Each structure stands twice: as C-alpha cells, then as structure tokens.
Amino acid sequence: xxxxxxxxxxxxxxxxxxxxxxxxxxxxxxxxxxxxxxxxxxxxxxxxxxxxxxxxxxxxxxxxxxxxxxxxxxxx
Amino acid sequence: xxxxxxxxxxxxxxxxxxxxxxxxxxxxxxxxxxxxxxxxxxxxxxxxxxxxxxxxxxxxxxxxxxxxxxxxxxxxxxxxxxxxxxxxxxxxxxxxxxxxxxxxxxxxxxxxxxxxxxxxxxxxxxxxxxxxxxxxxxxxxxxxxxxxxxxxxxxxxxxxxxxxxxxxxxxxxxxxxxxxxxxxxxxxxxxxxxxxxxxxxxxxxxxxxxxxxxxxxxxxxx
Numbered sequence: 001x002x003x004x005x006x007x008x009x010x011x012x013x014x015x016x017x018x019x020x021x022x023x024x025x026x027x028x029x030x031x032x033x034x035x036x037x038x039x040x041x042x043x044x045x046x047x048x049x050x051x052x053x054x055x056x057x058x059x060x061x062x063x064x065x066x067x068x069x070x071x072x073x074x075x076x
Numbered sequence: 077x078x079x080x081x082x083x084x085x086x087x088x089x090x091x092x093x094x095x096x097x098x099x100x101x102x103x104x105x106x107x108x109x110x111x112x113x114x115x116x117x118x119x120x121x122x123x124x125x126x127x128x129x130x131x132x133x134x135x136x137x138x139x140x141x142x143x144x145x146x147x148x149x150x151x152x153x154x155x156x157x158x159x160x161x162x163x164x165x166x167x168x169x170x171x172x173x174x175x176x177x178x179x180x181x182x183x184x185x186x187x188x189x190x191x192x193x194x195x196x197x198x199x200x201x202x203x204x205x206x207x208x209x210x211x212x213x214x215x216x217x218x219x220x221x222x223x224x225x226x227x228x229x230x231x232x233x234x235x236x237x238x239x240x241x242x243x244x245x246x247x248x249x250x251x252x253x254x255x256x257x258x259x260x261x262x263x264x265x266x267x268x269x270x271x272x273x274x275x276x277x278x279x280x281x282x283x284x285x286x287x288x289x290x291x292x293x294x295x296x297x298x
Contacts, residue, residue: 013225016181016250062142065135065171067178068225 001046003055004074007064008039039069077297079121080106082149082165084140089126089163089273096273097123100289110143115152120296122149126163126218126271136179136221137167146172158202158296159265163219166257166267175260175267176234177226182219183250189218191282193245194256194270198238201259203266206291212245213284215270222269224251224258234258242268 009015015037022036042063046055055073064071079097083090094105105123108115115122130139140146146168153159153174161169169175182188191214196207207213226234231252234240242257249269257268272285 013180014183014250016183016185016223020185062134062138065138065178067170067176067227068180 124165
C-alpha cells in the first residue's frame, strides 16, 4: 500500500528556504505570493498489515523531527 | 583516562578530534564504528565528530542518531560518561534527544566557514573549567545547519540553568539567543557547532580550543 508522509515546518518556525523561494518567485516577476513554506514528501510502499499506529511511530521516531516539524499521513 | 571517537559514514572531523584527545590524554583514542552496539566500560570521554554523517540525508544527524552506536552513547551518557558533540556531532545529539532543540538551516542559507568570536557563558561545566566566565574565545565554524532553535520554555530553562556553554559574540547563523553550544540537564553532555579541535596547537594559528580538552580531562580524572 502506498502511503505519503508530508513533513512541514511548524507554524512558528522560521523557514529560510521558504523565504528564499519566495524571493526568487518575486524576482521572476510573480506577484501575489504572500508566503512560501517548504516541506518534504516521503512516499512509503507498505505491506497491507502495517498499522496506522506503526506509521505514526515511523513519523515520530524518524521521518519528522517533532521539535520543529509537523507531519501528515495520507494513505493512497 | 580513555577516550573514544564515534565514526559514521561521512564523518570527517573524527581524526582531528582523536588527535586532540590523544594530545591531552596521552593515550590513543578508540575509534568506534557506527555499527558497534557497545561502548567499552572503561571509556571516560565519548566524542561525536563533525562531518556529514549519512550525507545529511533526511535531516543533518537524523540517520546517525538512530544508528546502533548512539543507543550505546545514550546509555553511557545516562551513566554520567562525558559526551562531546561537535558540529554534526551536536546535530546528532539533538536528533538523538540527548540535548534539547534542533539545528536548522543557517538563516542566510549559506554554508559558513570562518573563525567566529564566542563568549564562554558557563565556566563551571566539566568542559569549560579552564575558561573564565565571559571570556572571549575564537573558534572556527564550518556548517550549513547551525541555526539553533527550541521552544521558549526550553530556551528559558537553558538560560536559567546556566546550560548555555558558548554563545556567538554576534549573530552568525540565526541561532536563538546566539546559542553556539549547550549542556545537558546533568551537565555531562555538551553539543556545540564551533570546532575547538581545530585550534589546539600553534600550527593551527590559534590555541583557544585546547583548554576545552585539557579542562575536560582534568575534571573527568578528578
């Protein structure tokens, strides 16, 4: 089963990469970009018997650093 | 006095750190490969070196923090063994939960490689006993992810408990409170971005870092 894990920086955490992308977009002449936040998408191919709790543990133990990042799991 | 240096694939300051430890302890440092599951009981000082462990995949230090040797390092730290993490070693110690907070991409998005002025904030720790509180020292930094971040409560606690060992004299990488190095709750773990092992002998141009290793050996031996 394919599962996607989206890892994003927490709200209050400054995102220098997002900021740089924002500036670059403005430099290219794109108006109306209010803010940019950069994150990661991790795709997992999992056996059918892997539980939601297991996936959550994977996120907490490795895929996301919960000091600075949030994660969202999407099973597809 | 026996010391050990942990070596990950991608570590590149392991030899420098071993040389620094050998110079002050007078004994060869044990090099411990990341797959090792045990740290010999007679090791008094464990050093986690700088570099690009596992190619900085996922996040700097993330993969190394989950390697077998780090479970042994955490066990040793809980027994009170001194653990010193420098640069990537600091990132690994935060990822492993031995130190609070996280190290993010430098605020300016550039790799920073130069000498920086630091202030020794705490001269009472086992790592900083040979410095004076408030003393200015110069160590080199060489990192992409040195921007220390922690929630306000953690920062207040670090400040209140005197656990900020070194602070940048002026902003370098966006670090909260200009934090360059922090101590663990129990004081036996130090993580810092600057490289004391690169300034230990006159041939390096400066020797400010040597006292960190001398002081550590002195207090651990006592």
